[in-house]
Amino acid sequence: AQxxxxxxxxxxxxxxxxxxxxxxxxxxESDYYLFWYKQPPSRxxxxxxxxxxxxxxxxxxxxFSVNFQKAAKSFSLKISDSQLGDAAMYFCAYRSADDKxxxxxxTRLHILP
Amino acid sequence: DAGxxxxxRHEVTEMGQEVTLRCKPISGHDYLFWYRxxxxxxxxxxxxxxxxxxxxxxxxxEDRFSAKxxxxxxxxxxxxxxxxxxxxxYFCASSSGPYNEQFFGPGTRLTVL
Numbered sequence: 001a002q003x004x005x006x007x008x009x010x011x012x013x014x015x016x017x018x019x020x021x022x023x024x025x026x027x028x029e030s031d032y033y034l035f036w037y038k039q040p041p042s043r044x045x046x047x048x049x050x051x052x053x054x055x056x057x058x059x060x061x062x063x064f065s066v067n068f069q070k071a072a073k074s075f076s077l078k079i080s081d082s083q084l085g086d087a088a089m090y091f092c093a094y095r096s097a098d099d100k101x102x103x104x105x106x107t108r109l110h111i112l113p
Numbered sequence: 114d115a116g117x118x119x120x121x122r123h124e125v126t127e128m129g130q131e132v133t134l135r136c137k138p139i140s141g142h143d144y145l146f147w148y149r150x151x152x153x154x155x156x157x158x159x160x161x162x163x164x165x166x167x168x169x170x171x172x173x174x175e176d177r178f179s180a181k182x183x184x185x186x187x188x189x190x191x192x193x194x195x196x197x198x199x200x201x202x203y204f205c206a207s208s209s210g211p212y213n214e215q216f217f218g219p220g221t222r223l224t225v226l
Binding site for chain 1: 150
């Protein structure tokens, strides 16, 4: 069975600095998708970035980028130039070919002014 | 526990028809969430309940969508009338507490022709 592990329950970063959130997963599938979601206090799940497993190039969305290491089954999220609005819970998620979605337990990110 | 149970797993219907998706949360969980997932928009929170009461339905796309939770062990998401753009995978999730881990059901893949 697939699993997703986020080993950092909480992290803090100074405003304008860079922070990396870690995520590892376990799967025997070769085709899948990985996601990072942001969940602010509103509870809405906001898609931050997605990565297709067959693509070797790391996905990037403005200040957000990933380090996707398929062989190591690692999918970390880097946030550059952290802003106060980045404070939220961040969830790493795995979606299998049959649409099953598995979330990690989340990392609560605090931004220090 | 069997986990979150959703039915049906797959639904194919024609435009204009009524569609009802069902969810049974994990026993003892007091929060229930309905999500819609598409590749374009990722995972969107539609509505969530606490102790069977709808708390936030701001994610419900339009009046064609309605959700109910008549008791602690059952919830429905209804689309009437359905449209092709409603085609997506709909997930139900439950948790004990507002910020605890959410447990997702297997999802219902809806196709509206």
